[in-house]
Amino acid sequence: MNFIKKLLYTAAVFALPLTSSAQSSDEKPKENWFNLDLKADGTFGISTERAYSELLKGKTSKTVVVAVIDGGIDENHEDLKQVMWVNPKEIAGNGIDDDKNGYIDDVHGWNFIGSAKGTNVHHDNMEVVRLINKLQPKYAAALNSTPFTEAERKEFQLYKKLVTDYMEKLQQAQMGLQNTTMILKYLDGILVKMGKTEPTIDDFNAYKPEGDIEPQVIKFLKPEIKKTSYQEFRQELEDGLKHYDTQVKYHLNLEFDPRKDSVGDNYANSNERIYGNNDITGPDAEHGTHVAGIIAAVRSNSLGIKGVADNVKIMALRTVPDGDERDKDVANSIRYAVDNGAKIINMSFGKAYSWDKKVVDEAVKYAVSKDVLLVHAAGNDGKNTEKEDNVPNRLFADSTGVTMGTAEGWIEVGASGWKNDEDLVASFSNYGGKSVDVFAPGVKINSTMPDSKYKENDGTSMASPVVAGLAALIRSYYPQFTAVQVKEIIMNSVTKVEQKVKIREEGSSNKVPVSQISVSGGVVNAYNALLLAEKTNSTASVKSK
Known part of the structure; x- marks a missing residue:
């Protein structure tokens, strides 16, 4: 990502200095760094391994379904095929809508950017x-x-x-x-x-x-x-x-429109629900496969990587093309996830403008009403999202743009690196004192790629599934907690960042406390979160007696 940005300012304008990317290129972090512990391992992960070894041994858990709204997932990946959600009411490959939900053969999820003829949107406009x-x-x-x-x-x-x-x-x-x-x-x-x-x-x-x-x-x-x-x-x-x-x-091609031929829905009707196909992989499943692995790659198979959560099923919703996602598809994906049992929805996508924000807001309200936690990437523009729009978001707006409430069961996630220094917040990450809740590892994250491969990627797209995985871990071992309670546990258990960190604002570099650029002022921590979850559970048990 940062290398690609460098290309804007090189070659034809070599006299200009190159942009730099803190913690991204000059050295490599430790393997599995995002799951490691700052004190024990010297790398600013979220202490997942410590949580498993010290807090979760011998404890039972309940399977949690996590919906990944993204660009497609390779359901046959060696590190993911065991954790793919399977629709228990659908018979694979018989061409019949067995569960009568309107979606034929939706075994692992649904593709809202494809057609019944088998065609798929690959590229799309912004x-x-x-x-x-x-x-x-x-x-x-x-x-x-x-x-x-x-x-x-x-x-x-x-x-x-x-x-x-x-x-x-x-x-x-x-x-x-x-x-x-x-x-x-x-x-x-x-x-x-x-x-x-x-x-x-x-x-x-x-x-x-x-x-x-x-x-x-x-x-x-x-x-x-x-x-x-x-x-x-x-x-x-x-x-x-x-x-x-x-x-x-x-x-950016004003003449290009893939929708009509590749989907065949009535795009003018934002309330249309039944369209698409069951191809959850699509023509480019790199991004979604990488995201899914961070959440749930099998921890016990000695292959590839270790996801954050150990008792999860991944529901795949192909919604995001190579280009900007469309509001209608996002809304339908959220509703599908809720109606089919997802308790957490990861959304590693975003854009500056919205075609029909109301239809997405209504879907978000529906998810919140059904006790589903939504986790969203803050974006990779290095901007303050209190001043620059990044949608979807937790704010419900009326037709004039006036805020009419917020989604309580929503976590907005910025990206952090592995060093506990002034460059901790990734240079590309969006931020905001009221708009970004937490930071999580999002630099050089090694995860699953199509065809059972693995690759390092950067982005708030990688940070969001770290938090979604943590939320799933909490809901798995403490299923009695509501989505809002899980959010509160995550927010109140972050590792606070003591030093000031660098951000770009209005063309210049400034150093600010993390408490000024996020609600929580810290990086999520699985060990602390599970300690707090246990304490909260014990307190609730005592009060109920």
Whole structure:
């Protein structure tokens, strides 16, 4: 993620300093670091292993269903296939809606971005593109002096903001694509002159660059290769090229709309419920598979990684394409999860704008009313979400945008690294004194990938499932607690961060207490949470006698 951002400011503008990513590249954390203990292991994990060894031995637990609303999950992964939720009322592969819930053969969950014909949405727009296309016919030729009603005036101001935001994003994507293409072009030329296909750092040190650009390419790549290897650096470059190319071709393409042919629903009807298919994997299951592993990868099979929770079933809801998720699909996924027994919902996605926030708000209210805990990633823009929207969120808004209440059973999660220093909060993580509840490990998190592979990823998308896993762990061993009680236990048991940490605000770097950029002022801790859960349970038992 941070490497891709670097590509915006390199190649064509080599004179500018590169952005840096604290705790992300110069060294590797310990294996399984997000489950380790700060005091015992010297790494700022959430003390999961300590909790299992000291607090949970011999205790019985109840299976908890966790819904993962994401881009798809490889249900056959060696570390996940044992923990996939199975719909007990559905007979696999018979083409019949056995449980009569409207979804045929929904054995492990449902895909709301596919069609009954078997087609699937892979790429989609950003919401800013959809909203521009929606408003452009009415406001493209409008002026500030155009007579509008109060509602139209507000909509016109939104349209102008959307266009400005869109143009900035498109310019960045085009620049990133140009820069990455340029780096790869010159790098390939250097390799030809070297006569190497897999050069080492010594080869680059010995190479004498020519012209004006080659020295800058060498200057850029050498520190990156020192941190990893040429092969990994090359893969990151190619990932960057794919990222920016996808943005230009799909995410920010005003002419691109995959919905009609790939889903076939009536998109104008936000209340439509029955559409999609049972393909929970889809064309790209990397993100969702990684998220699922953090929550629930089997802890006892000596394979791969260890998830946070040990008695969980993962319900897969394919909702998030390569692009922005759509509100209708998110709302339907939440309702499906609730109706089919999920007690926790992980949502590692978000966007700056909403097409129909009301339909999502109503689904969130429904989940809260059914004692379901929603865990959501705060976002990766390094921004204050009290000032910059990141939706969905816990705030219920009316048609004018005025807040009309909040979801109590909602946890908003920022990302932290493994070192207990001023760089603890990940440089990419959003934050907010009232909008972000807790921080959790989200840098270099190793987890499951399709085809029984494993990979490290960064993001609040990784931090959110750490917290969802912790919530599942608590609900598993203390099933009597409500969703709101579980949230309170998590919030009140964080490891408080004593030192100030770096954040980016209004273009400059500042050091602030974590208590100013989150509600809890700390990083979640499984050991502390289970101690508090036991104390809370004992107190409740005494009072009931």
